[in-house]
Amino acid sequence: MAPTENAPGGEPPSTTCHLPLGYDGVVRIRAAPRIELTPNRQEQPAPRDLNDWPVQIGGECRNVIEPIPCRLEWIIQGDSLADKRVSHPRETLLVPNGKTFQVLEKDATGHRPLRVSILELGLIGTGRMGYRIEPSLFGNEAVEVLPTDPRSIAYALKADIRFSLLAPSFKEKGSGLRGMHVGSGIQLEPDFCELFKGLQATVDIHPTPPEGLEPDEQATVRMEWVVGDSAATRRLRWKVGFASTPGDAEGEWNEDHLLATGGVESTPKLAFQYQLTLTRPPPPAPEKKEKGAQKPAAPLEQLRPLPRPALTVDRPRLTDFTVSLNNGELAIQGAFEGFHENVALDLQLTPYVLYTEADTQRIAELGDYLESFLLELLSERLSNAGDHSRAPRNEDYLFLATCSPDDIQARLAPLENLTVTSHQNKFQLTLFNLKALPREDVQALKKVKGLEVFVVMTPMPHGADKNVPVWAIADYAAREGHNASTGFAPFDSGAFVSRVFASGVCTSNSVTPSGHIEALYSPMPVVPADRREEFEIFVATICGEAIGESPTSWAGVAHTIMNRVGRKYEVWERCLSAAEIIQNTGFDAYQKDLYKEAIQCIRAPAHSKMRDRDKVKAIIDVVTPIFMRQAGNMGDVVYFYSPRAQSKNGGSTPKFVFQGGDKTLVCINSQLFKTAPGEKGPDDFLFYAFKYPEKWPHMTQEEIRQARKARTEKKSG
Structure with missing residues (x-):
């Protein structure tokens, strides 16, 4: 009888090795010590510069008798950046000293203290760095210290901008106006820690966009200066809502015209936010060009915190x-x-x-x-x-x-x-x-x-x-x-x-x-102009699918569309808008006669000959907040069908009703129509949600933004 497959040379799937009776071969036993690491809180030195912060990670240990390679990962949380995990860019070692250990960096001579680059990790604002230590030794598990743990490492790298009202110029003296308004002069007051001194700073100020939308570039004002430059104060002035820069004389403004500052939604307040970017200036170009091909310039090192609130004023x-x-x-x-x-x-x-x-x-x-x-x-x-x-x-x-x-x-x-x-x-x-x-x-x-x-x-x-x-x-x-x-x-x-x-x-x-005489009126909804075509497709499809049903079914169809957008499930993940969901995931009404009539009614209601014009307006009233993601998810409904339509067309129950495993669906009609369990409800629709919705999460706004960017780059390429 031959030796088992668990003989030396591979990683055994179990700890049991069976040998035949009379086996006279050589048995090699490989054992690895069970390392125990207990990180402790360490006193951290102050950063020396943006690329040299000698942090310390260490604590108590058992079964560590010599340096062991390990993988170090930083777990970062802060008030100015999204939570993230970043691998340490250099090789690291667990180095013992009796019953204690330290994590050090590997170098040509052995090892040296850990060094963190603030620029590499993108640290800015205030926050904490947790870490994960994973020994590169078989059979040993990683140890994590989360940012919420007192043993994590705190950082404070202030990078704020305060917005204060400019003192009235000689042209404005005597004004009784108080407070900030659109058109008020604002002084920007940067407040940065010393480490950022000398970096190129850029701030973009723009109206706070609705959730899920990018800032309006045409309404963005940009200012640039060098951190620490005292002469920059004169240039860091902003006229709220205007594309204005300070003029030569006190109280004068160049390019003094109003920008688009608000969306179509009615809001009592108008909020602005700012996006800060700090960049290390590129090295000076050589005076003489050397022969041969030039090496490409290294990418600029950059810090870009999350957008932050600038100020809020009454909306004009x-x-x-x-x-x-x-x-x-x-x-x-x-x-x-x-x-x-x-x-x-x-x-x-x-x-x-x-x-x-x-x-x-x-x-x-x-x-x-x-x-x-x-x-x-x-x-x-x-x-x-x-x-x-x-x-x-x-x-x-x-x-x-x-x-x-x-x-x-x-x-x-x-x-x-x-x-x-x-x-x-x-x-x-x-x-x-x-x-x-x-x-x-x-x-x-x-x-x-x-x-x-x-x-x-x-x-x-x-x-x-x-x-x-x-x-x-x-x-x-x-x-x-x-x-x-x-x-x-x-x-x-x-x-x-x-x-x-x-x-x-x-x-x-x-x-x-x-x-x-009698006043005029508008029957149309409030939707951002850049989403007009998508909204028309959305409303017309709902009309084609469910115009003869109740408002509950209108909302159910609308939520079905929106709950699929950007969901990590089959083809839905590639659909980044309601229109793409409609065009690619089986909505039968799309491009049919009733759909086309509804499109014409939406675009020109006064000239439409559609019989159900009033219902089109009613559907618009119901589904507009759903389209704008201001109305929840209605039980996270993702499928629906009409039993009557299926029967009329000679079809059977759709296959999706019977799908199992992680894709299992549950009928939620009793929840939507407030009926007893098992009762369908007043409309000819059955609505379904995932039994395990956590298996099919939605893409985050950042993931959707990156997907759209990649799609645009692919088209342009």
């Missing part, structure tokens, strides 16, 4: 924007709140008319409408003046003597390029004087059926910058109900839209020559 709001028609003068007035009193906003104003033509309401710019109307009226008067069947009237001669196409265009010229600048948060302007028209034309204009006049306001662009939507600089109450008496109607490209898509905002009222 549009509080008044009305149009009036008094004594023939068409005028507007408006007011903001929340801006510094010295903020001057340049605003573009465009008057529009809403009129009826062949039982259809149409919208046109007031100037275009009046020109067309008056030219038609002129043609009619010319025709009447040449009508020999009746006697000419005096007004006909007067009209022909004082009115021509050129005269009409000249009188309408004031309606072109109307602008106004706000002062101390208020603005007003007379747009047009109807008395400039002949009396007969004014009387004719008053008789036009259903004519309503309103005004649209948009912020003026600055230089090459694009127009910034009103909601991005000043919040406003969007009109929701048809008969609502407050709020403003969002507007874009000649149509009333959601303020998600709006570039301008209408006056809170419209006027006719006889006075005020």
